[in-house]
Each structure stands twice: as C-alpha cells, then as structure tokens.
Amino acid sequence: MGCKQGNGTLHQKGKWSSSLHRILSDHRLKGAIAGVSVRSAKTGDLLFNHNGDTRLTPASNMKLITGAAALEMLGSDYRFTTEVCTDGEIHDQTLIGNLYLRGKGDPTLLREDFDHFVSELKSIGVKRIEGNVVADESWFDDQHHSEDMIWSDEHEYYGAQISALTVSPNTDYDAGTIMVTVSGGEIGSAPEVVLHPKTDYVDINNLATTVSTEEEGEGELVIKRNHGSNTITISGTISQFGDPKTNWIAVWNPSAYVMDLFFESLQTHHITLSGKKEFASTPIHAKTLLSKKSMPLSELLIPFMKLSNNGHAEVLLKEMGRVHLGKGSFEAGLEVVKTFLRSEGLNPNNMCLRDGSGISQMNLIQPNELSKLLYTLQNKNWFSSFFDSLPVAGSPERFVGGTLRERFRQTSAENVIFAKTGSLIGVTSLSGYIKRKEPLVFSVIINNFLDEEEMEKIEDEIILSLAGDVL
16 A cells, blocks of 8 residues: 655555655755665565656766676676786897786776886896887777766866776775875965875976965865866965865876886886887787786775775776677677676666766666666675675775765664765765665665755655664
8 A cells, every 4th residue: 555656656654654755745855856766675675666767867876787787797806907018038138029018907006016017027037128118008998088078077086087007096096096285385385296106297387375374265275187188287275284185186198197107117126228108009929927916806896886986987897898898998888787787687778878987967777776776686696795895874984984984973874874875966866775674775866956965965864764773
C-alpha cells in the first residue's frame, strides 16, 4: 500500500517514508528536481521512489559506475605498468640506441620513481646514452580531455589532462599536476613561491603582494595557469604571517612534463646524453630494460573514491577501452562500461554517459538504476574492495571519511553512511549504503537548483531520516 507523490511512489510504511515525503515537499526544492531511490540491501526491493526513473546529472556519483566497471573488467589485482625500453644495445657502459620511457596509464608515478629508474639503469651498466630519450604516451589516444570539459577548469587539479605517461606530486596521486605553495614575504613585496616537485617546466608570473594582517584584501590570492601554456600567474594578496596557500595546478602536456623530470634525473645521476628529447611510439622490436608496476586497483580505489579523483576515473575508463577493445579512448572505455552495465541487468540505452568522472553536465542517470547497481554489486567477489573505498560519514581520517569526513558528525549517520558524494554547479548527489538493522541502498540526486548550501541541507535531511534506525 503506497501513496502517490509527484511522479514517484512511497512503498515503505514507517516514519522515515513519511519524513521523506515532508522533506521532498519543502519549498526550497521549488524549481529543482530531486530524485530519491531507496532499496532493501537484502532483497533489492524498491522501498521508496521519488523521480527515480528521471534521468538526472549525477556529478561524481558517476565514479560509482566507473569504479565498479573497472573492478569487474580489469580485476581488483590489476596494476598499471611503466617501462623503460631500448631499440639498441649496451656496450662498454654505453647504450647505443634510443631510450624509451613508455607510459601505460599509471597515475601513481612520483618524481622519485624516475630517480629509481635511472639508478637501475646505472646498475645494469649504462653510464652513457648515444641516442635520444623518447617519451611514449601512445598507450592512450591524444584526446587529453573529455568532450565536455570546460576550458576554464583545465588549470584545476580536477581538470588535469589525461595521458598514458604522467606523474603525481604526492600520494594523493593527482596525476598531471604540480603543487604551488605561496608564502608571505616582506610587506609590499612579492610572496615566496615553491614548486613541488621542483621543476623548470612551468614559468611563474608572480604579480602578488605581501600585506600585513590588518590590510583589507588579506588572503585574496589567485593561482592559475594561463590557458594553453605552462605559465602560472599568481595575483592578489597574502598575509605576511598567515598560513601558506597551496594549490594543485594542472600542467599543459603531462608527458612533456614527465620527460623534463626524467631527463633531469638522467643528468643528476651523471648519465651522459648525446641525443635529445623526443616524443614517439616505442618500436615493436624494442626490448624492455626496466619496468615498474603500480599498486593494485583495490588499493588505488582508496584515493580514487575517497578523494573523488577525476583523473583516476578517466584513466580507468581509457584503460578499460585499451584492454578490452584495443583503444585507449573515452569512446572505447564507455563502450566497455555499457557492456558491464548490461551484464548487471541495467539498460545504458536509457542513460547518457559522457565520461568516467562525472564532471560532464551531460551525464544522465536514473537514481533507480544507480540504486539497482549498488544492490547487485554486493554479490561480487570484489565487493569488499568497492565498499571499503567509499567515504564514511563523519569519520575524520582523510583516507577513511574522504569527502564525507566533515559531514554528519555526531549524528545518527556518523559511521553508518558509506557513500559517494557528487557536486557540480546546480548538482548535488549522494549514493551508497546505510548500515541499519534493516540495511538500505540509496541514491539521492538533486539537479537544477541555485542555492548549493540549501540543497546540501536537504540532502543531509534525507540521509538523516534514513539513518535513524541504526545498528
């Protein structure tokens, strides 16, 4: 027995269903569209449905689909590989031929990995290279952004270019970015700027000014990379004794950035070079001298899902395309994702899938389909890896609570909600699992609103209502 509300139906008797009815009638939702789907985690029965069959933009809830597809189509033990190859031979401590650094999508390479490669080269007797040093990113295609990436987001860490040969500044693994830290200097002078990793690949245009703590405009600091270049402009003001400000800035052309760091490592370790930098594919006949494997996918899922890493999503998408269809492209990766969805009883023809991260405003998914997928995943042998990667409500540790670590603290939802967040302009979403006496699977997607703060409050009210009957 249920009652009609909008184009949805309330199937569940009890206080939380009537509470949801009240919340979804709130005047703050006027002009917006809220989709809510709640299922029994034990049976998959649809308990609550409000606009659940309406296609909505999911934002980063798209990562739930990408992550699940990657676990199924690549495997939880899957590792990315980076290779150092040559088309020549080693004679008398000289490599006669070209040296190739071949990337195969690993987003977890760090600056020190290049030093390690060079140390290993020296250990096998290479002290001179009579040939060129070649960067190979051909494992993926040359489309570095999804079709719907907004150009003004390209300098942001979440808009970094996707390349098969890339590098991260630290163990958050924001591949294709560099950390820019700005600290106050003398009052009236330009602030101090430090790059990590240290590199000459980017140019700094420091137009900012150090001010005293009393001055108006304190803290109004802007750090941006100029479109289509590797010039980073710093403008505005920073307090002389205030905390330093660090931004992760996406570089232009990550493979060239990698080449710059690798070349520098070769020189620092006193390997003599007679050739130049090149960018080309590794020849078929080239032999592998060295290789490095990434952490397994089950471990990569932690920074990917907990911190909502867009780059990881797109790398996984392209990798699925490369492994299953021989094409490391967005298009091929999405075809693999659709194959996965069909195998789980979902209909991707009723969706619009444009990328792996959810940054596209054109992605469209029904909340009922997303909750259905989350229910079916519980039977997968890799489900524990998927579940453990989800942010945990109110848990303060960064790699546990993730994007939910500041939400639901000291509420009935704390350590009870395991879910993926999502946010774009006019979009908020939260989908996942609730540990109740009767566990639930849910998807909440709200679109077309103007007040982000109010919509997150409504989202929280919905979740708190569902989490009321906890273990």
